[in-house]
Amino acid sequence: MSVAPALTVALGDRFARELPEMAVPWQAAETPAPRLLALDEELAAELGLDPAALRGPEGIGLLTGTLVPEGARPVAQAYSGHQFGYYNPRLGDGRALLLGELVDTAGRLRDLHLKGSGRTPFSRGGDGLAAVGPMLREHVVSRAMHALGIPTTRSLAVVATGRPVRRETLLPGAVLARVAASHLRVGSFQYARATGDDGLLRRLADHAVARHHPAAADADNRYLALFEAVVAAQASLVARWMLVGFVHGVMNTDNVTISGETIDFGPCAFMEGYDEDTWYSSVDQGGRYRYGNQPLVAEWDLARLAEALLPLLAAEQEQAVELAVEALQRFRPAYDAALLTGWRAKLGLPEGLDDDVARGVVDDLLALLRANKVDLTGFARRLSAAARGDAEPARSLVLDLAAADGWLARWRALGPDADAMDRVNPVYVPRNHLVEEALAAATAGDTAPFERLVEVVSRPFEERPGLERYAEPGPAGPYVTFCGT
Template sequence: MTERKTIIETGWNLDNSYARLPKTFFTRQSPTPIPSPKLIILNYPLITSLGLNSQALQSNDGVAVLGGNKIPEGALPLAQAYAGHQFGHFTLLGDGRAVLLGEQITPLGERVDIQLKGSGKTPYSRGGDGRAALGPMLREYIISEAMNALGIATTRSLAVVTTGESVIRETEQSGAIMTRVAASHIRVGTFQYVSKWGTVEELRVLADYTLQRHFQDVDADENRYLFLLKEVIKRQAALIAKWQLVGFIHGVMNTDNMAISGETIDYGPCAFMDVYDKATVFSSIDVYGRYAYGNQPKIAGWNLARFAETLLPLLHVNQDHAVKLAQDAVSGFTELYHYNWLSGMRAKLGIFNEELQDESLIEDLLSMMQKYRGDYTNTFRALTFDKLEDNVMFGTKEFAHWHEMWQARLGRQQESKDSSYKLMKSCNPAIIPRNHRVEEALEAAVKQRDYSVMERLLDVLSRPYAHYPEQADYSTLPEPSTCPYRTYCGT
């Protein structure tokens, strides 16, 4: 009786509507208990929005839930099944090291998934140990919270606990479990799984569930599944444009890593670009550059085409007509993405209205950045504050000509120059999670058990558009290196 009271006081208000879907969509699976859960970090702002009690979460019972040793009331733990095109090759997948506890109903009535990542083996583990290492879990915590602060739709990180066990990857590492919060974990790969191994009726159930969960404003008299496709395309067009605008590289844009909700999901070998280069790749496994920075919009379109294929039986009884509807919808992605990207780039340059020459002005700047190895974030930051002495390209005749054209462009709009610079300040972050700073924080945490470096980094990353003096040190570039920066999946 006492234990139940503790959990209720924590604020858990869980349901699991996904568990009411056809049983082929998932496997009921409890987390594998761990010997010694220890709380490493807790996301206090997120706790408040979820309606949870931070003190109760830090208690032994609260940490036991975050470590998978206790199941809160209302939870129905399960591992979701899905498939995916991984680097273009289709395969059966699923939650191999994660368990969905259920959906927290927030004080505002929103429904969000609560998932434990690194919680042990499932039927989808494919020979893996089902566990996660501390470094990759802290990395996801840092990057996802930075993305949220940048205003980019993303899954969130509620907590990280260590397990008291080691995991073997390239070396022996401390085991950890991250509690991930998401609008849902429905993926393009979820639809691919049901399309391949389920029935048309099961596919319809999944589509209806997704509409109810994320797209409730569908009109009764319209093609609801075409509406679903178009809305997913809209959200992805907006999301990928925002990635490009801040220089974020996901690293592994497989179809199982594209969330139907439009959130960024699965932070494995991801990083932010320093020097501007469309060919930038950070993932150690992306040897051919399939998921390079410049390819992300094209890959998003490819993934959406795979999503559209799964919906064909629902779009129309006539297959040819269904294909035509799907093709027309997917073909609109490029224009939607381009509109979002161009609008965002205009804002980064303080431009309020539209002129035909704007895109060439933008491309000329990016070309100079690539030619002179300009830092992407710091170049826009320098333009925002008119501090043009820090980059080699600012002293060239090319840039002087471009700057003159840009200033003339700003002069051809009704808004003042001050208004333009205010717009730029709100759209150009002072700080991103620089790769060397993230590695510095992870090394201190994993090797020295010193979490203060990470805490300071998270603090400055939480206000990327504040442009306050304490951020300056975190905007400096790393020392030149002959080795390219590489990140790893952490599986």
């Protein structure tokens, strides 16, 4: 009988040590019958962890928070947040724990964090648990986002707990082990500001500068430079979402990271038929977080960060407001530039092409896609065949053939680079119907469809025979996602 190798891991407590007012020491709930469902072995290796050891009893204990290394100090983090526009002064990790920080093989400090690990003082009446389906959704979507080159928190593992969770029905429970540059968010700064303790706010900002935006430390106004860096990071991030049709679904201020990573894959989905008014979340009754609103919401969320930072920006509030407004006004140009740069790459447009010409080509394409509800991922990928001389695959997705032919001719005349397009336009994204199919099977005990889906979306740019169904949009009709709480 083989014995699992010993697990060696050192978890630091930098957040808890530097910001004790925002960290409540806590322990994860016991897991009656833990069973590993998913493990990202590549990520484990990046973290300096032995995948074989993670599969053993010590590893499962770490991944569920029930057996943490000596000296580790798990904490529930405090933060506030605007949820669907309404401020809640006390959110925090209601079903999560920061186990601690570790240094990966590249020398970067990373958080090891749990989701679904039981009740905490921030649970607000909830059970603090999570079900298998939503945690596996986090795993597959974060794997896809990472493979697409989009900054994201990452799922290290999902472990079934053996404990049933009561939602609409009784579901099998699970814990997600998540890795992030940190879990600092706009809501963290809102919480610190709400305490009225400018010293805490300053320590939090210094912590964020040191951890994520060290260049700000050398600026004349480090806290303004911090805000400018977060604005730039979020502008780039949201542009990347838009380029692949990703709809986050719950862009509350507690889900906007200071690092610029995507966080929380609850009610998210990938848009298929192009439409700015697309949204999927069951709890977003008015479509506040619809696809086309995402840059506007990000800007609104960043304004809340600016409000929280005002005491640090200048001694006089009027001057602080002026500085914040000026910095925030850079979001839209930065976002527009990142989006145009991304579209130039997706369309293989030559370097040196005038921005106005490129913008006109992109705008006309989006109008064509919108009018015909064309699958964004499929059309963009098929354009490389059109660049090589065969327009029919892309043309076949558009009902208005005259309009398609007109745009294709105009675009092809610019000499697009097909090989460059294939490097940025994915063949595979987590198609919504396939995600639901895989999660349903896994919840019922069959993880094979889920494992196959993860394998496919982890290599999104490489077209492979036999995977045609993974590249096709789902059946027409409404699709709804749920946050899993």
